[in-house]
Amino acid sequence: MNMASRFSLKKILRSGSDTQGTNVNTLIQSGSSDIVHQKPAPQVPADMSALKAMGNSLTHTLSSACEWLMKQQKPDGHWVGSVGSNASMEAEWCLALWFLGLEDHPLRPRLGKALLEMQRPDGSWGTYYGAGSGDINATVEAYAALRSLGYAEDDPTVSKAAAWIISKGGLKNVRVFTRYWLALIGEWPWEKTPNLPPEIIWFPNNFVFSIYNFAQWARATMMPLAILSARRPSRPLRPQDRLDALFPGGRENFDYELPTKEGRDVIADFFRMADKGLHWLQTSFLKRAPSREAAIKDVLEWIIWHQDADGGWGGIQPPWVYGLMALHGEGYQFHHPVMAKALDALNDPGWRHDKGDASWIQATNSPVWDTMLSLMALHDANAEERFTPEMDKALDWLLSRQVRVKGDWSVKLPNTEPGGWAFEYANDRYPDTDDTAVALIALASCRNRPEWKAKGVEEAIGRGVRWLVAMQSSCGGWGAFDKDNNKGILAKIPFCDFGEALDPPSVDVTAHVLEAFGLLGLPHDLPCIQRGLAYIRKEQDPTGPWFGRWGVNYLYGTGAVLPALAALGEDMTQPYISKACDWLINSQQENGGWGESCASYMEVESIGRGTTTPSQTAWALMGLIAANRPQDYDAIAKGCRYLIDLQEEDGSWNEKEFTGTGFPGYGVGQTIKLDDPAISKRLMQGAELSRAFMLRYDLYRQLFPIIALSRASRLIKIGN
Numbered sequence: 001m002n003m004a005s006r007f008s009l010k011k012i013l014r015s016g017s018d019t020q021g022t023n024v025n026t027l028i029q030s031g032s033s034d035i036v037h038q039k040p041a042p043q044v045p046a047d048m049s050a051l052k053a054m055g056n057s058l059t060h061t062l063s064s065a066c067e068w069l070m071k072q073q074k075p076d077g078h079w080v081g082s083v084g085s086n087a088s089m090e091a092e093w094c095l096a097l098w099f100l101g102l103e104d105h106p107l108r109p110r111l112g113k114a115l116l117e118m119q120r121p122d123g124s125w126g127t128y129y130g131a132g133s134g135d136i137n138a139t140v141e142a143y144a145a146l147r148s149l150g151y152a153e154d155d156p157t158v159s160k161a162a163a164w165i166i167s168k169g170g171l172k173n174v175r176v177f178t179r180y181w182l183a184l185i186g187e188w189p190w191e192k193t194p195n196l197p198p199e200i201i202w203f204p205n206n207f208v209f210s211i212y213n214f215a216q217w218a219r220a221t222m223m224p225l226a227i228l229s230a231r232r233p234s235r236p237l238r239p240q241d242r243l244d245a246l247f248p249g250g251r252e253n254f255d256y257e258l259p260t261k262e263g264r265d266v267i268a269d270f271f272r273m274a275d276k277g278l279h280w281l282q283t284s285f286l287k288r289a290p291s292r293e294a295a296i297k298d299v300l301e302w303i304i305w306h307q308d309a310d311g312g313w314g315g316i317q318p319p320w321v322y323g324l325m326a327l328h329g330e331g332y333q334f335h336h337p338v339m340a341k342a343l344d345a346l347n348d349p350g351w352r353h354d355k356g357d358a359s360w361i362q363a364t365n366s367p368v369w370d371t372m373l374s375l376m377a378l379h380d381a382n383a384e385e386r387f388t389p390e391m392d393k394a395l396d397w398l399l400s401r402q403v404r405v406k407g408d409w410s411v412k413l414p415n416t417e418p419g420g421w422a423f424e425y426a427n428d429r430y431p432d433t434d435d436t437a438v439a440l441i442a443l444a445s446c447r448n449r450p451e452w453k454a455k456g457v458e459e460a461i462g463r464g465v466r467w468l469v470a471m472q473s474s475c476g477g478w479g480a481f482d483k484d485n486n487k488g489i490l491a492k493i494p495f496c497d498f499g500e501a502l503d504p505p506s507v508d509v510t511a512h513v514l515e516a517f518g519l520l521g522l523p524h525d526l527p528c529i530q531r532g533l534a535y536i537r538k539e540q541d542p543t544g545p546w547f548g549r550w551g552v553n554y555l556y557g558t559g560a561v562l563p564a565l566a567a568l569g570e571d572m573t574q575p576y577i578s579k580a581c582d583w584l585i586n587s588q589q590e591n592g593g594w595g596e597s598c599a600s601y602m603e604v605e606s607i608g609r610g611t612t613t614p615s616q617t618a619w620a621l622m623g624l625i626a627a628n629r630p631q632d633y634d635a636i637a638k639g640c641r642y643l644i645d646l647q648e649e650d651g652s653w654n655e656k657e658f659t660g661t662g663f664p665g666y667g668v669g670q671t672i673k674l675d676d677p678a679i680s681k682r683l684m685q686g687a688e689l690s691r692a693f694m695l696r697y698d699l700y701r702q703l704f705p706i707i708a709l710s711r712a713s714r715l716i717k718i719g720n
Contacts, residue, residue, distance in 0.1 A: 050637035064651030077393030080367035081698030087125040091141035110359035123160030128658040128694040186236030192256035194494035198226040198295040215503035216481035220314035224326035311345035315427035375442040380710035419463030437512035476535035477505025491667040500663035506549030511564040518567030544583030547671035559619025566626040592642035594620040599687035601664040614653040618704035655701035665691030
């Protein structure tokens with residue numbers, strides 16, 4: 001590269017502008033993915049005796065853990081664990097098959113069996129394992145699904161659910177999505193659901209209400225819902241299966257209006273009035289206007305263009321299930337290639353999990369994420385020589401998954417070349433910055449091997465770095481799927497009461513990006529790095545930790561930030577870092593582990609507290625080890641001992657708790673103040689997280705303990 005090109009690249013990276021056509025590799029130094037462990041020797045006496053005493057136990061634990069992990073590898077080299085969520089997934093698929101006229105589909109009774117297994121003793125269904133209370137939305141949807149399957153009103157399972165629903169205020173309190181489902185089966189008037197006119201497809205990209213200002217998951221869901229909202233279709237349940245028990249005062253006396261939120265403002269009131277106006281236009285004019293058919297045609301084309309290779313949409317359940325119903329309503333037959341592929345995906349083991357006579361359909365699948373984390377874990381455990389062929393196969397698989405086509409992100413970045421990774425098997429329209437960052441961390445460990453240079457690993461890293469630099473938001477942080485996806489006014493639209501419709505930057509994603517940049521050796525003084533660091537410091541909670549947007553919760557955020565700071569070569573003795581470490585130490589529980597409940601997204605007293613888990617203990621250890629404070633060595637040893645003692649004979653760890661976050665239900669997609677006494681009424685959720693979406697990633701219980709214990713083992717060696 002000549003001097004002019006080198007100068008041009010530095011100028012582009014330092015300005016943070018678009019990176020089309022540049023070669024970032026000259027700025028990616030010969031970094032090491034071990035940098036996080038190579039801290040200077042402490043300047044004060046350090047007692048590592050407790051850590052050193054478990055050296056042999058650590059070695060044995062790691063060896064058996066890696067053996068277990070290798071047994072889970074798929075023949076083509078990747079890993080994937082199941083993704084658990086809540087009963088709405090099974091209930092909605094059961095109702096969708098009814099709506100499609102496939103009431104005899106063999107999957108429906110299996111979904112019903114899954115619902116029965118998931119019901120709580122009080123008759124409700126919850127949103128996460130260990131929730132203190134059931135969720136009104138999941139319970140109503142599960143109740144409706146069982147009724148559609150022919151479960152009688154006086155069936156003990158069904159009657160118990162109905163009694164619970166009535167005791168919690170009944171249907172008045174259900175979210176927008178649940179209202180749509182009730183409308184689709186003839187139990188709710190369409191005119192009392194938020195209106196989504198298909199004409200929104202025509203909004204210009206620079207207009208605040210453009211679909212590209214909504215989060216990826218909201219945008220992909222809005223498009224099929226816009227068609228359903230315009231057509232207002234329904235397939236009523238059989239007369240004997242209708243939900244009369246949920247209307248104890250009679251349907252004619254029921255108030256179908258959206259409940260009024262506490263603390264609403266004039267903008268929210270305006271949108272509610274505008275929604276009523278849209279319904280009037282829909283009834284009196286729009287449904288007969290020529291422009292309506294043109295808008296629906298454009299929405300259909302958008303949906304079809306966005307279908308994933310595996311038949312789904314957006315790598316998640318909502319656009320997939322709504323997409324099928326929208327296309328069906330527009331006359332697409334089941335043998336049409338788009339419909340056939342979408343329906344066949346229900347038989348794909350990447351989406352479906354069968355156990356006995358029950359089946360679960362996952363909300364998403366995580367093969368790319370699980371594979372890169374597996375590679376990270378095995379590298380941290382120094383397992384390359386032991387499992388070289390298997391790891392090489394996994395790296396091949398990972399390289400092949402780099403997205404080389406443009407997706408929705410390119411609407412705001414038309415001149416940026418593709419280079420990210422997606423989370424799922426097939427989701428090329430929506431690569432995300434988090435997967436891309438962790439992919440770069442995984443690839444950093446092999447970039448200096450000659451055989452991998454020949455495979456183009458440097459070119460893949462360069463593309464990934466350039467894409468990430470371009471995706472940085474103006475505040476210095478990184479969102480998951482889009483740049484500057486933070487227009488708060490959108491959260492006030494009635495449709496958006498379901499949870500989150502925005503994808504603003506988050507600390508955990510930003511930390512992973514910065515960790516990747518540090519391990520790849522990007523210069524510390526690059527503006528993109530300095531702006532990212534400033535964002536992280538600004539977002540620190542006054543008590544020390546960082547909020548976890550995509551994992552539960554402050555343990556996840558803090559466990560992501562501290563290794564990133566170490567990878568960048570930050571002075572880990574700075575007061576703000578010590579404050580974070582002190583918070584971790586104070587959150588450690590008597591058994592040596594760490595745990596944080598999903599309830600922490602609504603309850604201040606649950607922050608940093610909850611049943612101890614292997615994954616959350618590992619996150620805390622990863623943070624403390626990165627900081628490498630001598631005064632924390634005993635706490636690190638206790639945490640390691642907790643993991644060692646908890647390991648099963650087969651080398652695995654068990655974890656039922658949900659430690660993954662889909663969204664916390666705040667509406668704005670980012671951390672908020674929880675000290676407002678009216679917050680539950682304002683958000684319409686408590687610790688049960690009715691507007692949130694929580695996840696359980698099965699391999700978290702294995703991957704993060706391997707990473708944490710491996711780094712503890714290396715810390716002992718450095719100490720020696």
